[in-house]
Amino acid sequence: MNYSAVLLISIVTVSTACSQRGPVAERRETRECLSWRSMKTAPVPPDVQARLQADCEKSTLSVPEHR
Numbered sequence: 001m002n003y004s005a006v007l008l009i010s011i012v013t014v015s016t017a018c019s020q021r022g023p024v025a026e027r028r029e030t031r032e033c034l035s036w037r038s039m040k041t042a043p044v045p046p047d048v049q050a051r052l053q054a055d056c057e058k059s060t061l062s063v064p065e066h067r
Contacts, residue, residue: 032052039052
């Protein structure tokens, strides 16, 4: 038995099996989420942070999923 041929076939099989990936979901950022993420480390009051986060969550519910 030719072990180098078996080894080559095994490597090719494993590498192609591992490389198959499904479609990657595209993440769409809304203006509200961009604003919230940019202000996460800013020194703002907690109520402002909570409002920005709530606005982001609300805006992502209204954005249709892109396929």
